[in-house]
Amino acid sequence: MSFEHILFSIDAGVALLSLNRPEQLNSFNGRMHEEVQEALRLVRRSDDVRVLLLTAEGRGFCAGQDLADRNVVPGAEAPDLGESIERYYNPLVHTLRDLPIPVICAVNGVAAGAGANIPLACDLVLAARSASFIQAFCKIGLIPDSGGTYALPRLVGMARAKALAMLGERLSAEQAEQWGLIYRCVEDAELRDEAIKLARHLATQPTYGLGLIKRSLHASLDNSFEQQLTLERDLQRLAGRSEDYREGVSAFMAKRTAQFKGR
Amino acid sequence: MPHTLAVHTHQAVCLITLQRPQALNALTSELLAELAEQLQRCASDDSIGAVVLTGSRKAFAAGADLNEMAGRDLVGMLNDPRQAHWQTITQFAKPLIAAVNGYALGAGCELAMHADILIAGEDAQFGQPEINLGIMPGAGGTQRLLRAVGKSLAMQMVLSGEPISARRALEAGLVSEITPPELTVERALQIAQRIASKAPLALRLAKEALLKAQDLDLASGLRFERHAFTLLAGTADRNEGIRAFQEKRRASFCGK
Numbered sequence: 001m002s003f004e005h006i007l008f009s010i011d012a013g014v015a016l017l018s019l020n021r022p023e024q025l026n027s028f029n030g031r032m033h034e035e036v037q038e039a040l041r042l043v044r045r046s047d048d049v050r051v052l053l054l055t056a057e058g059r060g061f062c063a064g065q066d067l068a069d070r071n072v073v074p075g076a077e078a079p080d081l082g083e084s085i086e087r088y089y090n091p092l093v094h095t096l097r098d099l100p101i102p103v104i105c106a107v108n109g110v111a112a113g114a115g116a117n118i119p120l121a122c123d124l125v126l127a128a129r130s131a132s133f134i135q136a137f138c139k140i141g142l143i144p145d146s147g148g149t150y151a152l153p154r155l156v157g158m159a160r161a162k163a164l165a166m167l168g169e170r171l172s173a174e175q176a177e178q179w180g181l182i183y184r185c186v187e188d189a190e191l192r193d194e195a196i197k198l199a200r201h202l203a204t205q206p207t208y209g210l211g212l213i214k215r216s217l218h219a220s221l222d223n224s225f226e227q228q229l230t231l232e233r234d235l236q237r238l239a240g241r242s243e244d245y246r247e248g249v250s251a252f253m254a255k256r257t258a259q260f261k262g263r
Numbered sequence: 264m265p266h267t268l269a270v271h272t273h274q275a276v277c278l279i280t281l282q283r284p285q286a287l288n289a290l291t292s293e294l295l296a297e298l299a300e301q302l303q304r305c306a307s308d309d310s311i312g313a314v315v316l317t318g319s320r321k322a323f324a325a326g327a328d329l330n331e332m333a334g335r336d337l338v339g340m341l342n343d344p345r346q347a348h349w350q351t352i353t354q355f356a357k358p359l360i361a362a363v364n365g366y367a368l369g370a371g372c373e374l375a376m377h378a379d380i381l382i383a384g385e386d387a388q389f390g391q392p393e394i395n396l397g398i399m400p401g402a403g404g405t406q407r408l409l410r411a412v413g414k415s416l417a418m419q420m421v422l423s424g425e426p427i428s429a430r431r432a433l434e435a436g437l438v439s440e441i442t443p444p445e446l447t448v449e450r451a452l453q454i455a456q457r458i459a460s461k462a463p464l465a466l467r468l469a470k471e472a473l474l475k476a477q478d479l480d481l482a483s484g485l486r487f488e489r490h491a492f493t494l495l496a497g498t499a500d501r502n503e504g505i506r507a508f509q510e511k512r513r514a515s516f517c518g519k
Contacts, residue, residue: 215443231443234442234443235443237446238445238446
């Protein structure tokens with residue numbers, strides 16, 4: 001499959017997936033969805049990819065669904081928005097969340113609608129200082145999808161989640177950082193380099209273990225204390241069997257730099 | 264040696280692994296026959312205390328073998344040899360634990376439900392999709408499922424053919440634990456080892472009494488339980504078990 005609306009490459013363990021419909025602020029149409037799905041399939045299948053970096057081209061990050069693609073004709077039958085969520089958005093955020101490797105998102109500009117929530121399904125989110133997050137759904141009678149209603153209260157608390165979701169106001173990257181919605185806000189000119197630096201660093205780390213960390217932290221949001229302790233035991237058992245754990249310990253003992261392979 | 268199974272014995276536990284990966288462990292008559300045979304062997308082997316049954320990482324068993332089934336007409340179904348194999352599996356008197364990863368669908372789900380204890384990997388899926396083929400479950404799917412998960416969910420699963428996730432299966436009571444998929448078999452073996460260290464006769468009667476609870480009215484069930492409880496008073500292992508407890512040491516059971 002050749003890509004028209006995204007850029008995709010794999011280099012030194014880092015898969016770079018960049019949304020590329022800059023004229024439309026990288027809003028999703030069917031084709032772009034299919035391409036993102038295909039790229040993520042390649043990531044899942046590849047043994048070489050140890051980190052995924054998601055970003056976008058141009059001045060925006062992603063404006064969510066391309067409404068021109070929706071074609072809601074006044075008077076016509078109501079569209080089934082659940083269908084496109086089931087087909088595209090839910091599998092997308094599921095995949096980002098379930099990938100057993102770190103997923104970094106570099107939000108380079110305005111992130112609106114589903115575009116504001118897709119980063120929240122990633123593990124480490126960097127944003128350019130001029131970027132912003134807008135839960136635009138409420139302005140057109142919809143609810144935050146792509147996991148927005150799940151992530152927002154967990155990240156910023158219910159009071160702020162409700163305000164963001166019901167007012168649909170622009171949240172600056174700085175504010176997003178202060179509220180704990182994202183990991184870090186960086187200067188515009190430095191975003192891409194910072195994100196790539198972070199991705200390259202993680203790609204040399206024990207990524208199998210990082211995947212287990214991700215899995216256990218996700219589970220903690222739903223688990224009881226007791227369930228979580230059991231899961232920690234199980235995942236630590238898996239981690240303890242990894243090559244990287246052996247390498248980590250022996251490098252530590254020998255006071256040398258560990259060479260991790262992600263397994 | 265069986266063709267469609269791998270059989271390994273770890274101390275007092277026999278691990279039986281369904282092995283038809285090319286067909287997601289679809290349950291052919293041959294496979295069921297071999298499974299029944301292995302269970303009979305385990306039943307008569309005093310060194311085996313419990314059995315763990317599992318499939319692959321991707322599928323416990325994805326159903327019956329459709330080619331085989333399609334070839335049977337009404338008369339063929341009446342004389343279906345599989346019925347005898349299912350009977351043997353049902354009658355297995357020692358603890359049977361299923362370690363389920365991936366798909367447990369149709370006959371695969373029914374086979375898993377023959378186990379006394381179900382441990383599932385987080386990505387396991389349970390379902391009875393027979394209805395999609397214009398047929399229905401024929402090896403306990405409408406009976407054991409309803410008893411395990413209740414009427415509404417059982418009806419929904421059997422009538423719509425939609426599977427449920429491991430988490431849902433845990434909530435509904437179909438499985439007793441879920442684990443990361445990589446550890447499902449290990450966890451099942453751990454439970455089986457623990458069980459296998461108990462007195463065999465007590466295990467057998469306790470299993471039978473628990474299964475009676477599904478078929479009998481409470482008064483009859485309680486009567487059966489009392490008889491079974493009384494029977495154990497005549498065993499050497501009961502004396503050993505109580506004495507070991509009093510003497511604060513580990514009991515050593517002989518199965519008599």
